[in-house]
Amino acid sequence: MKRLSSVILVSLFFIFQSVFAQNQQISADLDAIWKTDQGIRMELIQLQQQGKTNTSEFKELIGAMKTQDSINQKKVIEILQNGWPENLNLQQNQTIFLVIQHADVDTQKKYLPIIESAVINGKTLASNLALLKDRIALREGGKQIYGSQVWYDAKTGKNYVQPIENPEKVDSLRAEVGLPDMKTYLQQAFQMNWSLEQYYKDLPKLKELLSKK
Structure with missing residues (x-):
């Protein structure tokens, strides 16, 4: 019986260790995604403020942003396959929302219920859901509710x-x-x-x- 208990304890230890390592990897991945998502947008804002929206630099950066958004989208969708991760910090939770917010309308609509559930469970902000609803409404030819766009x-x-x-x-x-x-x-x-x-x-x-x- 003691040996069986020891085996169970060892098994549980390795399971917890595996889950912890997985959570750590998800957190690290989301931190990296945040940097690529926000970094390129900050560059675009700077060019816009400088009146350089019609330059080749701005247009190339737009193309780079779309490519990066596609890469980030695949990573976040993979993360969400097992549901919204636990024990994320505010920025990491926000990263998941932002990647969905920056996706195509079909992806936005598909993951809208997950964002709604995340709001109910306190994992993301109600204001995020409002922004997503605005964007979907406009993309489908309707009008926004919250004036965010x-x-x-x-x-x-x-x-x-x-x-x-x-x-x-x-x-x-x-x-x-x-x-x-x-x-x-x-x-x-x-x-x-x-x-x-x-x-x-x-x-x-x-x-x-x-x-x-």
Whole structure:
């Protein structure tokens, strides 16, 4: 009996050791993915701020970003095969969301329920789910709910808030998922001023631009 107990304990030790090593590898992989996902986007933001969106450097970086996003997507999908990992830090949990957010619409829709479950289980933020829903809605030809998506006109350098389902209630809807009001969000993220009057004024031009993309 003692020998059997010892065998069981040794087996459990190796199982726990294997799980720990696997979790460590997942964490390391997500840390690396974070750097590639965010690093290339920071470079693009810098070029945009410098007015270099029509340069070959910017276009090459866009191509590199799409390639890297595809690589990251495959890695994250593999990680999610066994469900959302446990014991991740805030950045690692955020990395999973970002890779899905940057994927094609079919992948976004496929993994939307997993993001919803992750929100319920406290593994990712409700605001992340809101952003993903906005992006899917717009890609399917609808209107966004939370006003998170902005269209950049490379020719003029002007930003436009993409069509919103209910502009008058957007701030209250944002508050429900932990997002700041539109004025704060747009000023901090895009150096834009927000007003319903300006939004409605810009809407016809935005629709014209979107029809040509």
